[in-house]
Amino acid sequence: MLVDGQLAGGLAQAMGGALLEELVYDEDGRLHTGSFRDYLLPTASDIPPFRFFHQETPAPDIPGGMKGVGEAGTIAGVSLVASAIDDALRDHGVTVTRFPVTPPRLLAQIREAAGKGGAR
Amino acid sequence: MKPPAVGYARAGDVQEVVAMLVEHGTDAKVLAGGQSLVPMLSFRQIRPSFLVDINRVEALDFVRDEGESLLLGATTRQRDVETSPVAAAAVPLLPELLGHVGHVTNRNRGTVGGSLAHADPAAELPTLVTALGGELLVEGPRGPRTVAADDFFVAPHRTSMGFDEVLTAVRLPRLPAGTGVAIQQIARRHGDLAVVGVLAAVRLGPDGAINLVRLAASGVGPVPVRLHAVEAALTGVVPTTEVLDAAAEAVSAAVRPPDDIHAPASYRRDMACLLLKRAVGAALRRSEVSA
Numbered sequence: 001m002l003v004d005g006q007l008a009g010g011l012a013q014a015m016g017g018a019l020l021e022e023l024v025y026d027e028d029g030r031l032h033t034g035s036f037r038d039y040l041l042p043t044a045s046d047i048p049p050f051r052f053f054h055q056e057t058p059a060p061d062i063p064g065g066m067k068g069v070g071e072a073g074t075i076a077g078v079s080l081v082a083s084a085i086d087d088a089l090r091d092h093g094v095t096v097t098r099f100p101v102t103p104p105r106l107l108a109q110i111r112e113a114a115g116k117g118g119a120r
Numbered sequence: 121m122k123p124p125a126v127g128y129a130r131a132g133d134v135q136e137v138v139a140m141l142v143e144h145g146t147d148a149k150v151l152a153g154g155q156s157l158v159p160m161l162s163f164r165q166i167r168p169s170f171l172v173d174i175n176r177v178e179a180l181d182f183v184r185d186e187g188e189s190l191l192l193g194a195t196t197r198q199r200d201v202e203t204s205p206v207a208a209a210a211v212p213l214l215p216e217l218l219g220h221v222g223h224v225t226n227r228n229r230g231t232v233g234g235s236l237a238h239a240d241p242a243a244e245l246p247t248l249v250t251a252l253g254g255e256l257l258v259e260g261p262r263g264p265r266t267v268a269a270d271d272f273f274v275a276p277h278r279t280s281m282g283f284d285e286v287l288t289a290v291r292l293p294r295l296p297a298g299t300g301v302a303i304q305q306i307a308r309r310h311g312d313l314a315v316v317g318v319l320a321a322v323r324l325g326p327d328g329a330i331n332l333v334r335l336a337a338s339g340v341g342p343v344p345v346r347l348h349a350v351e352a353a354l355t356g357v358v359p360t361t362e363v364l365d366a367a368a369e370a371v372s373a374a375v376r377p378p379d380d381i382h383a384p385a386s387y388r389r390d391m392a393c394l395l396l397k398r399a400v401g402a403a404l405r406r407s408e409v410s411a
Contacts, residue, residue, distance in 0.1 A: 020308065024381045032381050035163065045223075045310040103306070104387035 004052045007073040011050060014077020016042040019100050123161035127170035134259050137174055137286045142261050144170040146283045151175070152195055152234035155226050172286075180233070180288055183207050189254075190292045194233025198245075199224065201232060210294050211252075213301040217244050217319075220303065223311045233287045236272075239279050242313045242339035244303070245290075246273060250344040251319045251336035254292045260285035273343035299323040299332060300407030304399040305339075306391055308382060314339050316377070316388045320399035324409050328358045335400075340375035340392050347374050350396070364400055368393040 020040040024032040033039040059067050082096040085106070093113045098105065127144070128151075131137040141148050147169035151157055160166050174180065180193040183204045190210035192201060201207045202218040221227055221235065221244050235245040236256065249256070249269045256267045261284050274280050281287065295301065305317030316339040323332040333354045335347040350370045357363050377388035 022381075037159070037163075038381060040308055040312075043309060043311070102308075102383075104383045107387060107390070 003054070003069050004050075006070045007052055008047075008050050010071060010073025010075075011077045012042055012047045012073075014074045015047060015081060016040075017074075017099060018078045018081035019102075020046075022100050022102075121162050121164060123158070124164060124167060126161070126168060128173065129170070130173040130176055133177055133179060134286065134288060137172055137177065138259060138261055138284060140170075140172045141284045141286065144172070148172055148283070150237065150286055152237075153197065153230040155222065155230040155234065156238045156240070157234070174286065185210050186291070187294075189294055191257075192232045192290050192292070194231060194237075194287045194289055196232045198227035198230045198232060198235065202227060211248075211292050211301075213248070213303060213319075213321075217248055217303050220244050220305060220307075220314070220317075226311070232290060236290055237279060237281070237287045239273050239275075239277050239343070240313060241273070241276050241341060241343050242315070242317070243344075244305075244314075244317070244338070247303075247317060247319050247336050247338040247344040249290055249292060250346050251321065251334045252293050252295070253334070253346075254290060256287060257289040257291065258285050259288050264288070266291075270346065275342045295321055295334075296323060296332065298408040300403040300405065302399050302402035302406060304395040304402065306395070315383045316340055316391045316395065318371075318392060318395040318399040320396070320403040322354075322359075322400055322403040323407050324359075324404070326409055328409075329356050330354050330359055331356070333400075335396070337371065337375055337392050337396075340377040340388055342378075345375055347371060347396075349374050354400070359400065359404060364397050367400065368396045371396045 020042055022033060026032060059065050078099060082101065085096050085101060086094065089110065092110050094109050129140055131140055137150070149157060149166070149168040149171055151171040151173045152175060174195055177195055180195040182193040183196060183201060183206050184191040185206050190207060198218050198221055202215050207214045218227060222230065232245060235243055236249065239246060250273070254269050256269065256272045258265050258267055258281055260282055267280060272279050299321050300323070301321040303317060303319045305314035307314045317337065319336050321334040322330055325331040333351045335351050337345045337347060350367050353370055354363070354367050371393045372389055375389060375392050377385045377392070379385045
C-alpha cells in the first residue's frame with residue numbers, strides 16, 4: 001500500500017510533466033507561469049486510476065534489504081506517456097521530442113508530418 | 121500571497137449597495153461569491169480600496185420563471201441554478217453548462233452575477249447570455265436599466281456598467297420547444313477556464329431545414345462573440361455535412377482569438393471551427409422537428 005501510494009504520486013507527477021507543467025519564459029527572461037493558475041499541476045480529476053503489478057528483486061547487499069521506490073513512477077512515466085502518443089500516432093509519423101505535450105504543439109507536429117508526406 | 125488591507129461593508133439591499141458604490145467611487149468593488157475577485161486581490165492584480173459585500177442582499181437571490189424567459193438574481197449561487205428544476209425547465213442547457221464552471225466547491229460560492237460582471241471572455245455564463253441574446257439588469261443612482269448582452273461586455277474583465285452601478289439580474293430568453301442546445305469546449309484541465317468554446321442552439325422545421333439558430337464562441341476575442349454571419353449562413357438550410365463544413369470555415373473569419381501561454385491564436389481559431397461542427401451536431405441531435 002505504501003509503495004503503491006508512492007508510485008501513484010510519482011506517476012501523477014510524471015503525467016504533469018508529460019502533459020501540463022511548463023516553465024514559460026519570454027525573450028526578456030521573465031517567467032510567465034509563476035503561479036499555480038498558469039503553471040498547471042495535475043489535480044485529482046486529471047489522474048486516471050492506476051493498477052500496480054510488482055516485480056520484486058531482493059537487495060541482499062543493503063542492510064535491511066531496503067530500496068528506494070518513490071521515483072519509480074516519475075522517471076519512467078514521462079517517457080511512457082510520450083511512447084503511448086508516438087504509438088497512437090504511428091500512422092502519422094509523429095515522434096514526441098518535447099515536454100509537456102500540449103494540444104496545440106501536438107496538432108502542429110501532426111500537421112508538419114502531414115506536410116512532409118509522413119501521413120498515410 | 122495575501123490580499124492587501126481593504127475597506128469592507130456588508131449591504132442589506134440594492135439601494136445600500138448603490139449608495140456605498142457612490143460614496144467610495146471608482147476604487148470600490150462589489151464582492152459576491154469571491155471566486156474571481158478574492159484570488160485577484162491575493163495576487164494583487166487589483167487594489168480596490170473598498171469592498172461592498174452583496175452576499176446578504178436576499179432580494180437578489182432567486183430563480184424566476186417569467187414564462188417567455190428565465191430571470192436569475194445576481195447573488196444566486198451557480199450551484200443553486202445548476203440544481204434548480206425551474207432553471208432547467210426554462211433553459212435546459214443550464215445544468216450541463218454550469219458543470220463546466222470551475223469545480224462544485226467554486227459553484228457553491230460563485231454567483232451568477234459575479235461570473236457575468238467579471239466578464240471573462242472564456243467564461244460560460246457570459247457566452248450563454250451572448251448566444252441567447254439575453255439582457256442584464258443593472259441598478260445605479262439614476263435608477264434601474266436593462267442592457268442587451270451585446271452591449272454589456274466591452275473588453276476582457278470590463279463591462280459597460282458604471283463604477284456606481286451593480287448587476288442585479290440576468291434575463292435568459294426561453295427558446296421555442298424542440299430547440300436543441302449544446303456547449304462544446306476545450307480546457308487544459310477539468311475545471312479550468314476554457315481555451316476555446318462554442319455554444320449552439322438549433323431548431324429544425326418540418327422540411328428538415330434549420331429555422332432557428334443561435335451561436336456564440338468563447339475564448340476567441342476580447343468578449344464572448346455572437347456568430348451572426350454563421351447563423352445567417354445556416355438559417356433556412358438543411359444541415360448536411362457540407363453545410364456544416366462551410367459554416368465552420370465561416371467561423372474562422374468571424375473570430376480574432378488571442379495568443380497566450382496556453383494556446384496560439386491559430387490553434388484557437390482552428391478549434392473554434394471544429395467545436396462549431398461538434399456543437400451544432402450535438403444540438404441537432406437534441407432538437408425535435410417543430411411543426
